[in-house]
Amino acid sequence: EIGMTQSPDTLSVSPGERVTLSCRASQSVNSNLAWYQQKPGQAPRLLIYGASTRATGIPARFSGSGSGTEFTLTISSLQSEDFAVYYCQQYNNWPPQYTFGQGAKLEIK
């Protein structure tokens, strides 16, 4: 199983700040890496796939980068609606054994 580790677990930030979240895979997942946002009481929402492609309707302030084992999600200027938990997920395995990171919570400072 490919392990996914996110850092930090929790980040306290102020609106307007630039935020970078990290995700590390225990082995290469190529660019088969997605980021999801989950707000309290809601289902996850796909933000980024292919490590760097924004999903439909996702604002340009969200960007992803990386390949292989190291990935980042950047929010260029944090808005109030961005306070949530963010998960990375690899979908590189065959046969499928998809794994998620443990999540990173963005809190209001």
Next chain:
Amino acid sequence: EVHLLESGGGLVQPGGSLRLSCAVSGFTFNDYAMTWVRQAPGKGLEWVSSITGSGGSTYYADSVKGRFTISRDNSKNTLYLQMNTLRAEDTALYYCAKDQIAGIAVVGLLGHWGQGTPVTVSS
């Protein structure tokens, strides 16, 4: 508009069984692989199982292999998860999710999610 609606969750004793359903609309169901993901209370996301659009291939997490069975009825636009020999650690909110990309294989990129159905395993 894509819509996924899970049902069938509830309280069950350890060792018991439940069948979850996920009714979908807004897309050509048999063009897309489908996946179940669960989230234990206060915890992160865990991939459970996936099935190809035809239903011909299925895949399971080691934690549920041999106990859970994923299936689909493409004539009814419905995905299922039969859960047997349930354990306390299966307690979670169970989401169904649709692959982002149409195709004959499972991609595992989850573009649309339902709101989940809760499963509690307790005596």
